[in-house]
Amino acid sequence: MSFDVSGSDYDRFMGPYARELAPAFADFAGVSEGRVLDVGCGSGILTEELARRVGEENVAAVDPSPMLETCRARVPGADVRTAAAEDLPWPDGTLDAALAQLVLHFLDDPQVGLAEMGRVVRPGGVVAASSWNFPRMPLLRTFWELARELVPTAPGETQYFETLEELEAPARDAGLDEIETAPLDVTRRYESFAELWSTFELGVGPAGEFYGSLPPESRSAIRDGYRERLGDPEGAVEVPGQAWAVRGRVPT
């Protein structure tokens, strides 16, 4: 899978975005107390934010990837388990909230994951998810635009959500009540284009995995095109990103 990587490599590729997103997303979900689950926790960036709010002993986290070890080290007092969003190892209604940050677009059926999150949360508790607004996530969008232009074998579609409706509909279909949505903005500063590009070379996520599968001439073509689209920057580069967040309550 494209997250068969170390937590430290993930942190270099996506960490600063996830770290800025985490408190805004936890605020949006209204997390300030209770027992909270981080679904698809990866290296534990959101897990750590949740622990700051409710205490490590009140945080649970799951992920199917090896990044989980970094999450365990980051939040040693949390209940961290290897599992998938679609089959969570907790009984019905035993948590106060379940959050999934940058995960839903990797599920075969987001509705199934959200319904399972709703199953383990008590009636009246919160289920929330955030995912990139792909048209406004240039780090990834530019990569895939160039990949499609330059590499005939590039996948025709990304897994990412292209519209807010694509994120909101599965929450509704999963049976959640009081559904709300919000855009959440983040920005990452790279000291140079070389720093930015080195993060694609780590093989993280679908973009890094696809990039790593290409012959050197295709990699160079994508890198050079990417640099040109950024305006051939000489110094630091700032790349903004926007996530959409959706939250709902388990019916009482």
Ligand SMILES: C[S@@+](CC[C@H](N)C(=O)[O-])C[C@H]1O[C@@H](n2cnc3c(N)ncnc32)[C@H](O)[C@@H]1O
């Ligand atoms: C972009 S990372 C996000 C990690 C973390 N939530 C964060 O915000 O940094 C996507 C995560 O989704 C996880 N994932 C993929 N498929 C999953 C599934 N079926 N159930 C739970 N997590 C999954 C991956 O292993 C990876 O850790």
